Amino acid sequence: MIPLICESQFFPSISVSAALGRPIAEQDVLGDLVVASAPVDCSVAEGGPKEWMFANWEEYLRTPQSLHPHAAGPNANAPEIFHLAVRLHPADRDLRRPEWAEIAQRLTRATGLAPAGDEHACRWVALQARPGRLDVIANPIREDGTRARQPWPVHEALRNECRLIEVDLGLVPAQPGGGRPLTAHLPYQSPSLPPPVTEESPPAVAALLATLMYQLADETNGPIASVRGLVEQAAHRLEELPHSYGPAAGHRLEWIARRLYGIQQDLKAAAADLPAANEHATLAPRMPAAPHPTPARRSR
Structure with a gap:
């Protein structure tokens, strides 16, 4: 809250x-x-x-x-x-x-x-x-x-x-930092998939991609969650400004944050529909987010 x-x-x-x-x-x-x-x-x-x-x-x-x-x-x-x-x-x-x-x-x-x-x-x-x-x-x-x-x-x-x-x-707590490391403290790596292996079976590839999508949508360390948190923080800061443009811009950012949350849910649904989505994919890459300036106050 x-x-x-x-x-x-x-x-x-x-x-x-x-x-x-x-x-x-x-x-x-x-x-x-x-x-x-x-x-x-x-x-x-x-x-x-x-x-x-x-x-x-x-x-x-x-x-x-x-x-x-x-x-x-x-x-x-x-x-x-x-x-x-x-x-x-x-x-x-x-x-x-x-x-x-x-x-x-x-x-x-x-x-x-x-x-x-x-x-x-x-x-x-x-x-x-x-x-x-x-x-x-x-x-x-x-x-x-x-x-x-x-x-x-x-x-x-x-x-x-x-x-x-x-x-x-029993509500979701607004923990400082959202319970995940700030993206400014993470080393930046360009996201990429591992090269395809001809010996891999289709279920193994599906499991690998499902795990990747789950990682993208993850609320703890996922890059979309980090971006959404910063957008929400910016929205609250704008609404606190004593100017006419602040609340309108803040409301617009709130809707952007909601759309990002919808993208996370869509990714989870798409991953769940893949064959062998529940299999553990040990080769699934981690997807660190691009660094951003450290926010003054995290919103989630």
Whole structure:
């Protein structure tokens, strides 16, 4: 699970649009996309939160600023809406709605937005609008007019809680370095197949090529996994940039990483279909990836 603290905004619409991956209108009903929220005052709108339009959620999130105009931070002109997101590993299982709700509640506690048992905590809403992703959008002004006391650094507290959630829910851990050596530390060799041997039987050749494809798709030392990890890392770094082009470019790289993961799965399927794919091919070559600069933070 990879956490990301997004750029703060003046209006919830910008953060909600980023969570949905599309523009949002006041009449849009978020419905089942809302997996959890702070206790809501149903006087804001008729019906329960599932029936609320976005305009109702916007009013709900912005109300603390209206009720407590002097609760602004050191910079009174700074944006107030806090937005964090977490992404699961592509190999993770599909989580159930209660599990997403549990994750949202644990993240808001870890970031100081809603401490356990606090009746005056911040207002927040959690959206599960895209596969493998959860977005939590909050107003850091508490119901009592004070500001949330968030841990410092909040990024570290968020990462630590994500590691605990991975263990508790049995998710794929985001290990430093992805559990494999950085490609910058590997000697580069031009990939090549061994020369054909006339005495080799067709099943032996098939087993050799199947093993090769398994190595290409390997999540531990495979070159595609290394490339995919660097692409994911670049995507997260771009989304952290306080510029308009950053999130769009980061989202594009996320899709590139997903396609690379799809290529790995296709290679495994193709290898499994070959005759004698389960035979051990002792002559299968290792395929070291081309070296890249060492990333600042590995995403998987």
